[in-house]
Amino acid sequence: MNEDNNKSQLTRLNDRIVSRVNVNLDEFDFDTESFVKNNLEHDKMLKFYAFYGITSQHPIYFHFRNSNIAGSYFLGKCYVGRSAIYKSDIRGDELKRQGDSIRSAKNIPLVEDEMIAIRDSLLYKTLVHSNSHNPESPEEFGIRNTISAHYANIHGSTLEGCFLGPFATVDLMNLHSCIVGEFSYVQAGELFHRIIDPGTVWVRSQNFEFKYKFKKEVLDNFVGVNSKFQPRGIIYDFVKERESDYEELFDLMNIEPVKAPASSAVNRYAVVKGKTRISENVLISQRAFLDNAVMGKGSNAQENSYIINSTLTGNNVTAHGGKIIHATMGFETFVGFNSFLNGKEDAPIEIGEGCIVMPHTIIDPEMPITIPAEHLVWGFIGSKKDLETQMISLDDLAEVRDSIKIGKMTFTGKGSVFIDAFRRRINHILLENGALFENGEDRGHAQDDQNISFNIIQPYRTGERKGLYPSIRIKP
Numbered sequence: 489m490n491e492d493n494n495k496s497q498l499t500r501l502n503d504r505i506v507s508r509v510n511v512n513l514d515e516f517d518f519d520t521e522s523f524v525k526n527n528l529e530h531d532k533m534l535k536f537y538a539f540y541g542i543t544s545q546h547p548i549y550f551h552f553r554n555s556n557i558a559g560s561y562f563l564g565k566c567y568v569g570r571s572a573i574y575k576s577d578i579r580g581d582e583l584k585r586q587g588d589s590i591r592s593a594k595n596i597p598l599v600e601d602e603m604i605a606i607r608d609s610l611l612y613k614t615l616v617h618s619n620s621h622n623p624e625s626p627e628e629f630g631i632r633n634t635i636s637a638h639y640a641n642i643h644g645s646t647l648e649g650c651f652l653g654p655f656a657t658v659d660l661m662n663l664h665s666c667i668v669g670e671f672s673y674v675q676a677g678e679l680f681h682r683i684i685d686p687g688t689v690w691v692r693s694q695n696f697e698f699k700y701k702f703k704k705e706v707l708d709n710f711v712g713v714n715s716k717f718q719p720r721g722i723i724y725d726f727v728k729e730r731e732s733d734y735e736e737l738f739d740l741m742n743i744e745p746v747k748a749p750a751s752s753a754v755n756r757y758a759v760v761k762g763k764t765r766i767s768e769n770v771l772i773s774q775r776a777f778l779d780n781a782v783m784g785k786g787s788n789a790q791e792n793s794y795i796i797n798s799t800l801t802g803n804n805v806t807a808h809g810g811k812i813i814h815a816t817m818g819f820e821t822f823v824g825f826n827s828f829l830n831g832k833e834d835a836p837i838e839i840g841e842g843c844i845v846m847p848h849t850i851i852d853p854e855m856p857i858t859i860p861a862e863h864l865v866w867g868f869i870g871s872k873k874d875l876e877t878q879m880i881s882l883d884d885l886a887e888v889r890d891s892i893k894i895g896k897m898t899f900t901g902k903g904s905v906f907i908d909a910f911r912r913r914i915n916h917i918l919l920e921n922g923a924l925f926e927n928g929e930d931r932g933h934a935q936d937d938q939n940i941s942f943n944i945i946q947p948y949r950t951g952e953r954k955g956l957y958p959s960i961r962i963k964p
Contacts, residue, residue: 498556498955501572508608508633512649512665516683520635520651523717524610537738538947538957541940546581547601550962556947557957561757561774563940565603573606577774577791578616580604581933582920583629590626602627609634611642614652615791615808618644621660637670638719639727639792641808641825653686654719655711655809657825657847670719671702671711673825673847686711689848689866693909696901698846698866703896706868710828710850722852723828726811730777730794733759746772751925753937758789767802771921771934784819786923788934797833805917807847815839818861822914824849831857842882844910864907866897882907 506521513520540562542548549565556572564580584602589595602619605628614636620629621644631642636652645658652658653670662678669686676692684690687702711721737743737757746754752770754760760772762780769786772778776789777796784802789795794811803820806812810823814831818840823829824847831837835853839845840861851857851869859865859875864885867878877895885892888903899906918924922932947957 496955497554497953498572501554501556501570501956502610504570505572505608505610505633505635509635509649509651512633513651513667515665515681516667518651518667523635523637523651526716526718538945539942540945540962541942543936543940545936547583547585548962549603550960552945552957553959555957555959556955557945565601567603567605569605569607571606571608572610573614574611575613576611576616578604578606579791580617580619580629582617583619584626590623598627600627602629604629604631606631608632609647611636611640613638614640614642616642617791617808618660620644620646622646622662637713637717638724639809639826640668641792643808643825654713655723655826655848657809659825659847670713671707671723671826671848687848689846691906693901693905695905696899696903698897698899698906700846700867700897702850702868706850710852722830723811723826726794726828726830730759733761733777734775748772751922751935753922753934755937756940756942769923769925769934771923771932771937773933786918788917788921788923798831801841803918803923805914818843820914821845822910828852844882844907844914867895 502524506524509520538557540550546564550562551567553569555568557568561577564583566578566580584598586601587597589597609631631647633649634647637654639655640652641657644660646662649665650663652668655671656668657673658668659675661675664680666679666682668674668684671686672684672688674684674690676690687707689700691698709721710723714720746760748754748766749768751768752766754772755774757774758772758776760778764778764781766783767785770783771788773791775792777794778789779796781795782799784800786802787800787804789806790808792809793806796813798812798815800817801819804817805822807825809826812823812829814833815829815837821839821843823845827845827849829837830852835855837851838858840859842862843859844864846866849866853870862882863879864882865879869878880894885903886907888899891900919930920932922934924930925932925935945957948954
């Protein structure tokens, strides 16, 4: 019997994924095998059960085929084929429906509901969310031949043959044969055969471009990778220290629901501790972590976000992976993906009303920090002096018509269009999440997610399929 036949089906599945991704990244001489070998915990997978959520508001179609889906959460239409998805949250709660028209595709209506389709990919502790922003395939949110590392975010992004480093985010775009470095945020349209350096924050459209890159010596303290592709740094340690709180939730089949107003939803797989207070129209998503948090009316904590010893005044958006510690957030503030607002008891952070904290921003002060109302902040802020080169008022940015450079940040294009795009996206998030629910109108996730029913699947415990889940088709 040859060596390959001695391998488990799960190992052969992982080998298949590695080989397919490596073919796409061959020009970069980049080998993903070390990452998979040193990070994928086959034995730990056997201890998890997969679960999926069902509601009457979301079209359901799950089809798992030769796949490991340990700890996953599915909501909405999804097909998984020959993939190893580990601890992923795949929502699909905003997938486009049959009959919807796509402006970028000449308003041609969809002939069927959109589906998330994942093939030959390994998503390690990864969130997939929203809907595809690829006009070439409006009925499919596709992820193929892709590997992502710890706590990466895939948000409306089609991926073909890519590798995402730890805490990376790809947002509303299409990538083909790209490597996205750790802690990089990219929303830049369509990219082919590109390497995005670690710590790059890049937002690009036809009308503007925002670009910033962390200094290596700063980024290495917070997010990095060692020689075995294992993540390290302050942010990784912060998340790792709290993983046991989530494991307790998965060990229990029945838990007492968290008390919340009738118009709010607290996911069964969210951690809520301490003297946390939840107001009306609040959404607490799966794997959110709240400890001594005050959630004002219409605020939300999205997947993998952390709100600790902090107050969110109201209509606050905390995007996936956002971390807010010892901070007070003014009305309608936005905290972007994977941002780390690390205030302390004697050095709290205060963010004024209407502020925009760019994705992947780090605020780690040794003294109290205050961001005035209606400002944009980015990069690394460790002191008040850093505000001089990491902050601009929204009014001043709106006046930019050509370009501006502040510290290591460069902005080109129309500032007013950039701000308007952000405002529209924030309003869309608030509307979809049910923050604006009033008198029975503008229902959203905060109201609909109260009625999710969770169903459980377990993997094979022995034999050649050990660690894999059975192929299963679930339809209404």
